[in-house]
Amino acid sequence: MSGCSKDSDSGFYEPEPIEEDPTPENPLPPGELDFEPEETRSFMVNPDATEETVALFYNLKLLSQNSFIVGQQDAFSSFYQDNAGDSDIKKMTGSDPGLLGSDFMFITDDLNDGTPSNWFFQQENQIRDDVLRAFDMGLVNVFCWHFREPFEGEHFYTSEMTQFQRENALKSILPGGENHDYYKQKLEKIASFTKSLVGSNGALVPIIFRPFHEFDGDWFWWGQSFCTIEEYIQLWQFTVTYLKNTLSVNNMLFAFSPDNRFFSESEYLARYPGDDFVDIMGMDNYGDFNNQGQAGVERANQKLKIVSDLAEERVKIASLTETGYFVTLSENGAIPGFFTNNLFEALTHNDVKIGFTMFWYNYQDTYCTPVPGLPSANDFMEFVSKPEVILADDLPEMYRLPPNS
Numbered sequence: 001m002s003g004c005s006k007d008s009d010s011g012f013y014e015p016e017p018i019e020e021d022p023t024p025e026n027p028l029p030p031g032e033l034d035f036e037p038e039e040t041r042s043f044m045v046n047p048d049a050t051e052e053t054v055a056l057f058y059n060l061k062l063l064s065q066n067s068f069i070v071g072q073q074d075a076f077s078s079f080y081q082d083n084a085g086d087s088d089i090k091k092m093t094g095s096d097p098g099l100l101g102s103d104f105m106f107i108t109d110d111l112n113d114g115t116p117s118n119w120f121f122q123q124e125n126q127i128r129d130d131v132l133r134a135f136d137m138g139l140v141n142v143f144c145w146h147f148r149e150p151f152e153g154e155h156f157y158t159s160e161m162t163q164f165q166r167e168n169a170l171k172s173i174l175p176g177g178e179n180h181d182y183y184k185q186k187l188e189k190i191a192s193f194t195k196s197l198v199g200s201n202g203a204l205v206p207i208i209f210r211p212f213h214e215f216d217g218d219w220f221w222w223g224q225s226f227c228t229i230e231e232y233i234q235l236w237q238f239t240v241t242y243l244k245n246t247l248s249v250n251n252m253l254f255a256f257s258p259d260n261r262f263f264s265e266s267e268y269l270a271r272y273p274g275d276d277f278v279d280i281m282g283m284d285n286y287g288d289f290n291n292q293g294q295a296g297v298e299r300a301n302q303k304l305k306i307v308s309d310l311a312e313e314r315v316k317i318a319s320l321t322e323t324g325y326f327v328t329l330s331e332n333g334a335i336p337g338f339f340t341n342n343l344f345e346a347l348t349h350n351d352v353k354i355g356f357t358m359f360w361y362n363y364q365d366t367y368c369t370p371v372p373g374l375p376s377a378n379d380f381m382e383f384v385s386k387p388e389v390i391l392a393d394d395l396p397e398m399y400r401l402p403p404n405s
Contacts, residue, residue, distance in 0.1 A: 033062055035315065037401040043315040045279050046244050050251050052399040053206040056140065057253060057279060059398045060317045060355035068347060069140060069356040069390045071099025072369060073322075076130040080362040080371050088362050091371045093384050095393035100134040101358050102127050105146040107193050108186045110153035124193070131197055135205040138395050140356065142208040142255070142321075147186070149221050150179040158221055169221040174234055187239065191247035206399065210255035210321055211239055214284050215271060217259050229271050236273040255280035257321040260287050260299075265306055280355070281311045282321035289325050289342060291335065300346035308352045320347065320357035324368035327376065334375040339383035348388060 040058045041047045049057075063069065075087040075097050089097045106112065107127065112120035131141050146156045149169040158166045173183035190209075197205035215232060218225040222232065236256075243249045256278045262268040272278070288300035304320060311318035323343070327334050335342065347357060359368040370376040384391060 032065070033058075040401070045240060045254050045277060046250060046252070048244075048250050049253075050204050050206065051401070052203050053251050053253065055399050055401045056206045057317065058401055059396065060140070060280075061315075063390065063396065064311075064317060064353045064355040066353075067388045067390050068354050069098035069395070070384065071097045071101055071140065071142070071356055071358040072361060073101030073103075073144075073358060074361040075100050076133065077126060078361040078363050080364075080367045080374075082364060083371070088367070088371050089369055089391065092369065092377060092380060093391060095384075095391040096137065096139065098390050098392050098395050099140040099142060099356050099358055100130060101361075102131060102141065102143050103146055104143055104190055104193075105148070105156075108145070108147065108189050110148070128193070128197065131205060131207070132199060135197070135199045135399075136201075137392060138398060139392055140208070140398060141205060142210065142356075142358065144213055144322075145190075145209075145211050147211075147222075150182050156220055158219060158223065158226070161221060166221055166226055170227040170231060170235060174231060175238060184242065187242050188247060191243055191249045194249055194252060197251070203399070204251040206251045206253065208253045208255050208280060209243075210257045210280070210282065212236065213257040213321070214259040216261040224271070232271045233273045237277050240273075240277045253279040255282050255319065255321060257282035257284055257319075259283070260285035260303055262303065262306070265310060268303075268306055268310065275314050275316070278316060280317045280319055280321075281307050281314070282319040283307050284322035285320060286323060286325070288346075289323060289335075289338070291325075297342045297346050301349050301352065304346060304352045304354065305350045308354060312353065317355040318352075319354050322358055322360060324359040326360075326366050326368060327370075327374075328366045329375075330365065334370075334379075337379060338376065339379045340386075344383060344386065344388075 035043070037058050040054050041049065044054065044057055072087065072089055075089060080088055087096050089095070106120045106123040109120045112118060112124060114121050134141055148154055148156050149161055149165050150173055151165050151169065155161050171177055172179040174180060194207060195204065197207070199205050212222040212235065214220060215222050215224060217223050240254055243252065254277065256272060258268065260283060283303060285300055285303065288296040308318040325335055325338055347354060362368060367374065370380050383389060
């Protein structure tokens with residue numbers, strides 16, 4: 001669903017500076033894991049990860065035992081009614097979200113020439129500023145990538161591509177493909193950007209990277225209709241190996257996030273690249289929450305249970321990597337109890353254990369998370385008041401392993 005990303009013709013919203021809260025000193029919520037903090041690296045994709053990245057993995061895993069972080073895509077740069085300033089979640093609750101979603105799309109765009117007057121480079125700098133701000137506040141940062149197809153570099157939606165592009169885009173960036181060197185250049189750009197993220201404490205900022213998401217649909221050119229299982233897995237494994245081993249990116253966790261088109265463990269794992277290439281097992285799910293009633297809630301919960309159980313077995317972190325119900329008041333109304341009943345039930349029933357969930361961004365007349373005065377406001381406030389829900393003000397220290405480890 002996420003492909004409603006902004007583009008240069010719609011602009012990027014410059015948030016007004018707000019006073020930053022110091023990093024919270026809250027202790028981690030009660031919980032226990034089956035491994036010691038010093039064993040964490042053995043379960044991660046990158047055993048050479050920075051200390052802060054190791055701590056993020058451990059603390060997300062620990063937090064997932066009885067709570068979850070709530071985040072939002074572009075929370076510091078995209079707002080309902082374009083009303084810049086505080087994040088919309090902070091306008092509503094008094095606290096920023098606990099996770100910030102960003103996108104590598106503009107950063108890797110062919111038109112980003114790295115000059116100060118270039119619109120895409122300006123967005124790159126804005127994203128860097130937002131990520132650094134989030135890290136300094138103690139938030140978690142996650143990146144998706146709406147990667148434009150490699151032949152013309154213009155589109156990521158298959159509906160806007162030629163038949164040739166749809167059928168050949170992914171194959172062409174595999175080793176030996178005509179666009180493989182082009183793809184390596186894009187990964188080098190991602191690596192350069194990621195390694196440039198240095199917080200005010202001098203530490204590299206850990207990020208969660210979830211490439212080639214929603215691959216079980218056919219709206220993106222990396223979707224299952226346009227590549228074999230073997231080709232998708234080869235692309236994923238090459239991507240992780242090149243970033244980790246060749247480009248020495250040590251501040252990145254890797255998240256696997258299909259859409260909601262699976263109903264069993266075997267279907268979820270059909271294109272899974274292997275435990276050595278995945279830190280976070282996720283799912284994007286809008287469809288089951290789109291006016292599907294209780295049956296949709298139960299389906300969402302069953303799928304999250306599959307993800308949660310697999311993550312428990314494999315010592316990974318489970319997550320609902322994208323979700324939401326888009327409300328445009330001139331076209332549709334809010335679903336009563338969407339947050340406190342539908343979403344919360346899906347996230348918590350049947351002993352589901354996830355580390356985080358993320359709403360898509362608000363923009364113009366459409367919202368996923370309400371601001372004061374909207375029909376969903378009271379429902380959202382009741383949702384975030386539940387002890388399982390973690391926003392920025394309730395975040396434990398995510399970038400330090402527990403003492404005595």
